[in-house]
Amino acid sequence: MATESDLLTIQDLHDSGWKEVVAQSEKKDCSHYHSLFLARFRHAEEYSNQKQKNVFRLLTDITSLFMRSDNRKEPYGPMAVMDGKRSAIIDDFSEEQLNILKEFIPEIDDPELRARISDVIWLRQRDYKVAEIAIDSYLESAIRLEDPDHWPYCFDRIERAFRLAASLGDSNGKYDKVVEHIENMLGKYDGNDPLYLSEKLMGLLCESKEGDPVKYSLLAEKLATNAEKADDWQRAQTHWLRKAEWDRIGKNEEARKSSLISAAETYVKLAEGSISGERKSYMVASSYLTKAIEAYRRIGGMKDRIDELHSILLTYEKESLKEFEVISSPPMDLSKAIEGARESVKGKSVIDSLFVFSHNFRIETVENLKKRIQDHIKIAPLSYMMSGVIVNEKGKVVGKKQGLLLADEDEQEIALRPHMFQEAKMGYWVDVQALIDPMRRQINVEHYITVNDLASIIVNNPFIPEHREYFFGKGLLAGLQGDFITAIHFLVPQFENSLRYLLEQQGVPTSGIDDDGIQEEYDLNKLLYLEDTKKLFGENLIFHLQGLLVEKEGANIRNRMAHGLMYPGDFHSPDCIYLWALILRLCCWPSMTKIIENHKEDREHSENQQNNENKEES
Numbered sequence: 001m002a003t004e005s006d007l008l009t010i011q012d013l014h015d016s017g018w019k020e021v022v023a024q025s026e027k028k029d030c031s032h033y034h035s036l037f038l039a040r041f042r043h044a045e046e047y048s049n050q051k052q053k054n055v056f057r058l059l060t061d062i063t064s065l066f067m068r069s070d071n072r073k074e075p076y077g078p079m080a081v082m083d084g085k086r087s088a089i090i091d092d093f094s095e096e097q098l099n100i101l102k103e104f105i106p107e108i109d110d111p112e113l114r115a116r117i118s119d120v121i122w123l124r125q126r127d128y129k130v131a132e133i134a135i136d137s138y139l140e141s142a143i144r145l146e147d148p149d150h151w152p153y154c155f156d157r158i159e160r161a162f163r164l165a166a167s168l169g170d171s172n173g174k175y176d177k178v179v180e181h182i183e184n185m186l187g188k189y190d191g192n193d194p195l196y197l198s199e200k201l202m203g204l205l206c207e208s209k210e211g212d213p214v215k216y217s218l219l220a221e222k223l224a225t226n227a228e229k230a231d232d233w234q235r236a237q238t239h240w241l242r243k244a245e246w247d248r249i250g251k252n253e254e255a256r257k258s259s260l261i262s263a264a265e266t267y268v269k270l271a272e273g274s275i276s277g278e279r280k281s282y283m284v285a286s287s288y289l290t291k292a293i294e295a296y297r298r299i300g301g302m303k304d305r306i307d308e309l310h311s312i313l314l315t316y317e318k319e320s321l322k323e324f325e326v327i328s329s330p331p332m333d334l335s336k337a338i339e340g341a342r343e344s345v346k347g348k349s350v351i352d353s354l355f356v357f358s359h360n361f362r363i364e365t366v367e368n369l370k371k372r373i374q375d376h377i378k379i380a381p382l383s384y385m386m387s388g389v390i391v392n393e394k395g396k397v398v399g400k401k402q403g404l405l406l407a408d409e410d411e412q413e414i415a416l417r418p419h420m421f422q423e424a425k426m427g428y429w430v431d432v433q434a435l436i437d438p439m440r441r442q443i444n445v446e447h448y449i450t451v452n453d454l455a456s457i458i459v460n461n462p463f464i465p466e467h468r469e470y471f472f473g474k475g476l477l478a479g480l481q482g483d484f485i486t487a488i489h490f491l492v493p494q495f496e497n498s499l500r501y502l503l504e505q506q507g508v509p510t511s512g513i514d515d516d517g518i519q520e521e522y523d524l525n526k527l528l529y530l531e532d533t534k535k536l537f538g539e540n541l542i543f544h545l546q547g548l549l550v551e552k553e554g555a556n557i558r559n560r561m562a563h564g565l566m567y568p569g570d571f572h573s574p575d576c577i578y579l580w581a582l583i584l585r586l587c588c589w590p591s592m593t594k595i596i597e598n599h600k601e602d603r604e605h606s607e608n609q610q611n612n613e614n615k616e617e618s
Contacts (some may be wrong), residue, residue, distance in 0.1 A: 004490055007054065008054045008055065008058065008096070008097065008100055009100070010100055010103050010104060010520065011108075012051045012054060012055050013055055013100070013104050014054060014055065015051075016051075016055040016109070017036075018055070018059060019109075019110075020114060020210045021036045021037060022036075022110050023032070023041055024071045025038060027145075027153075027167075027386065028110070028144055028145065029112055029115050029141075029143070029145060030063040030065075030067075030112060030113070032061045033059075033112070033113065033240070034060060034063040034064050035081075037056050037059040037060040037063055038056075040052065040055060040056040041057050041060050042054035049071075057100075058093075058097060059264070061087075061088035061092065061093070061102075062088070062093070062116060062117060062120060062149070063113070063116065064079045064087050064088050065077070065078070065079065065088060065089070065090065065116070065120070065438040066078060066079045067156055068161065069155075069156040069157075069160040069163070070157035070159065070168070070451075072163055073158060075119070075121070075123070076089070076090055076119075076123070076162070077089065077223055083376055084492035089534060090120055090123055090124060091124075093124065096481060098120070098124055098125060099122055101117050101120070101121060102119070102121050102125075102127070102130065103270075105117060105118060105121075105130070105133065110453045111137045111138075111140035111141040111144065112137075112144075112157075113142040114134075114137040115134050115137035115138045115141050115157065115160075116436070118130045118131070118133045118134035118137060119131075119134040119138075119164070119618055122134055122164070124380065125360075125438075125456070129170065131164060131168055132172060132174055133163050133179075134159045134161075134164060135164050135168075135174045135178065136155040136174075138158070138160050138164070138260050139157070139158065139159035139161050139177070139178065141152045141157050141159045142155075142157035142161070142181075143588075145157065147290055148184075148193050148195060149194060149195065149609075150198050151196055151197035151200070152193055152450070154197065155197055155200045155361065157467065158178070158181065158182065158185075159200075159204060161178050161181075162178045162179075162182070162204050164173075165177070165178045166208070171421040171464075176359050179205070179208075179210050179211075179221050182201045182204060182205060183196075183205075183211060184585065185197075185201055186198055186201055186202065186216070186219065188217070188350055191222030191223050191226065192254055193223060193225070195235065196238065197250050198219070198223060199220070199223060199238055199239055199242050200210045200220070201248070201368075202216055202220060202242055203242065206245050206246065206249060209249060213246045213247070213249040213250030213252075214246075214250055214511060216246050217243050217246035217247055217250060217252075219412075220239050220240075220242045220243035220246055221239075221240075221243050221340065222261075223225065223239040223242075223260065224240045225241060226235045226241055228266075228570035229545045230294035231269075231271045231273075232457060233269040233273065233614055234266070234270065235267050236262075237263050237267070237270075238268035238455065240259050240260070240262045240266065241260075241459075243255075243259040243336070244260050244263065247259055256346075257299060259294075260295070260298075260299050261299060261302075263295065264295035264296050264299065264460070265292070265569070266291050267289065267292035267295060267460070268288070268309065269287045269290045269293050270284070270456075271284075271285040271286075271292070271312075271316070273287035273367065274288060275306075275316070279306050279352065281352070282316045282317075282319035282320035282322075282323060282349075283323050283355060283359070283589075284315060284352065284355050285316050285320075285322040286316040286317050286320050286589075287355065287588060287589060289309055289312060289313040289460075290313065290462060290590060291456075291459070291460040291461060292309055292460075292463075293306050293309050293310060293313065294323050294349075294461065294462040294515070295460040296309070296459045298460065298466065334430070334433060334434040336437075337434040337435060338433075338434050338438045339438075341360065341434065341435045341436075341438040341439045341442075342438050342439065342441075342442040343346045344356050344357075344360050344439065345357055345360075345439050345442050345443055346442055346446070347446075348450055350443070350453050351453075351456050351457070353439075353442075353443050353446075353447070354443070354454075354455075354457065354588065355588050356453060357439045357440070357443065357581075357584070358581070358584050358585040358588040358589065359585060359588070359609070360435060360439065360589075361435040361436050361578075361581060362427065362435075363540055363541055363544060363582075364433055364540070364544070365540045366420070366426050366543050369420040369423050369424060369543075370416060370420065372423055373416060373419045373420060373423060373562045375603070417551075417553065418456045418553035420543075420547075420554065421547040421551055421553045421554035422554075424543075424544060424547055424554070425547075425554070425574070425575060426556065428577075428578040429574040429579060431574075431581075432574040432578055432581075433574075435578070436577060436578065437577070440479075440482070442478065443480065443507070444482075449480055449481075450477070451470070451473040451474060451477050454476055455469075455473075456471045457476070457588055458472045458473050458476070458556060458587060460588045461587060461590055462496075462502075463498055463502065463587055463590035464498060465497065465498065465501045466586065468494055468497065468498070471490050471491075472491065472494055474486070474490050474588060475488075475489075475490030475491035475494065475583075476491070476583070476584055476587065477579075479491075479577075479580040479584070483569060483597075484571045484572050484576050484577060484580060485571040485572075486562065486577070487571075487576075487580050488557065488571050488576050488580065489561070489585050491579075491580065492549070492557065492561060492579075495524075495549075495583055495586075496523060496524050496558070499524070499527050499528075499533065500521065500522070500527065502536060503527070503530070503532055503533065503536075506532065508530065508532045510522050510527065520608065523558075524549050524550050524558050525550050525558075525559070527547055528542065528546050528550060529546070541582075544582065545582070547577045548575055548578065548582070549579070554575075555573075555575035555576075555579070557575060557576060557579060559608050
């Protein structure tokens with residue numbers, strides 16, 4: 001039964017004064033409308049005006065929806081997800097509310113609000129007439145929001161109109177109308193777009209194979225050349241890659257190879273820029289050169305250039321070791337570490353902040369974990385005398401811990417591992433609270449990040465196979481935004497595939513044949529224990545990956561997720577957040593994992609040696 005707070009009439013909408021609220025907005029988009037509607041809702045709540053409260057609560061919720069124009073199935077998600085709570089989603093609106101909003105559409109003279117309401121009704125009720133209204137309204141709103149210096153507002157509306165029109169088919173002429181709108185805009189800017197609007201619009205045409213590939217290949221080349229003249233190598237790379245796509249569609253293989261070579265060279269320019277400015281960083285330069293080498297490897301027939309770049313990379317990697325410093329603090333006081341973590345990424349560009357983030361947390365060494373358990377044994381030997389069990393949240397036994405004091409010398413190493421996995425989990429909690437989460441939140445405060453912003457990390461990455469970049473981008477971005485349910489579901493299967501890919505590159509078999517002659521791919525339960533995998537990642541990193549992903553005495557995320565044993569809250573545990581950060585590190589430093597680990601081991605050995613010398617002197 002509906003309560004008073006649920007009741008809403010079309011007359012309430014007429015009388016609410018919503019037009020005056022929209023008129024006050026400096027920017028004509030739903031995110032700005034949302035703030036104004038929310039203020040009116042709170043005012044109505046304060047003065048117990050139930051009708052106004054009903055209207056502005058509905059308008060607040062519908063304008064809070066976060067547009068994901070590239071997502072065909074779920075183009076709108078919640079604005080915020082945090083600590084198991086979220087803002088409104090499309091399914092939250094009742095049929096009564098949707099019916100009133102449909103009746104309200106003819107009154108809406110603002111194209112942005114009309115597009116949003118029409119689209120929500122289409123998604124829920126599948127009314128084709130309303131969908132057509134949404135398409136026209138999106139294009140009208142895009143024209144009003146058009147600004148090549150702040151292009152996402154305009155592009156998102158065009159992309160949503162494009163995908164909506166494509167889903168309806170071309171019988172009503174809406175699809176042709178959207179394509180014509182795109183081509184007219186490309187002609188209007190004629191390669192003089194200062195940023196990415198033209199490139200993104202061409203992406204829609206490439207996707208649907210609309211437009212003249214020769215014409216738009218030349219246009220992409222003009223955009224790339226203009227970007228190079230401005231020393232904007234990141235933008236130039238994006239345009240060269242778009243040109244290569246047009247060349248592929250036009251079946252001009254020679255031109256495509258030339259475009260890919262130009263794109264690969266932008267990595268070299270980015271590397272050179274990373275060691276020439278005020279914020280000199282050989283770490284970042286090494287990452288860019290790694291991507292240049294991978295880009296040339298994928299082009300093929302470029303051995304001389306690869307060898308030349310590899311020689312430079314070795315020099316950069318040696319210099320980069322001086323930059324690796326991990327934030328730390330006393331275990332009982334995390335405040336200084338938290339502040340240091342925030343400061344480490346503050347004021348940096350998106351990419352620079354992510355590179356810093358990705359190495360600014362600990363990977364505890366196996367030796368340190370062993371030593372810590374041994375120190376615990378000295379303090380509380382009885383706790384380690386008897387065997388114990390590890391239980392899950394349902395009280396089921398999922399692992400065992402053998403008594404260390406009763407284990408003989410040969411069993412000691414095996415008996416230590418469950419205790420070390422549990423000790424490592426405590427470390428993840430500290431790192432997430434003191435380092436990872438503060439850095440992640442600081443980056444989000446300063447930047448509005450999209451998948452496109454991560455292109456520098458995920459494209460031409462030797463850790464990421466071709467055509468898997470999108471999955472990694474979605475997973476990494478979801479983690480940055482605090483949506484670890486999405487992040488882990490995307491990244492764990494892709495990490496498994498990447499591991500097979502890396503091993504196959506080195507000629508290591510990643511599948512076996514069973515008794516029936518059927519060839520099956522190895523999963524992480526086997527891959528993570530191959531000696532070649534240990535050579536790839538090093539002893540320390542492989543220990544943490546084993547514990548996080550497949551060990552019953554550890555977090556066992558891969559197997560628990562695969563069998564549906566994880567609750568929503570489990571994905572926001574320190575284990576999952578730390579795993580996400582580890583995968584980000586592997587994406588940022590795909591060729592330097594062992595170098596970083598060896599550097600830390602050398603540094604720790606040197607520090608221990610110095611401490612011993614000091615003790616002897618005293």
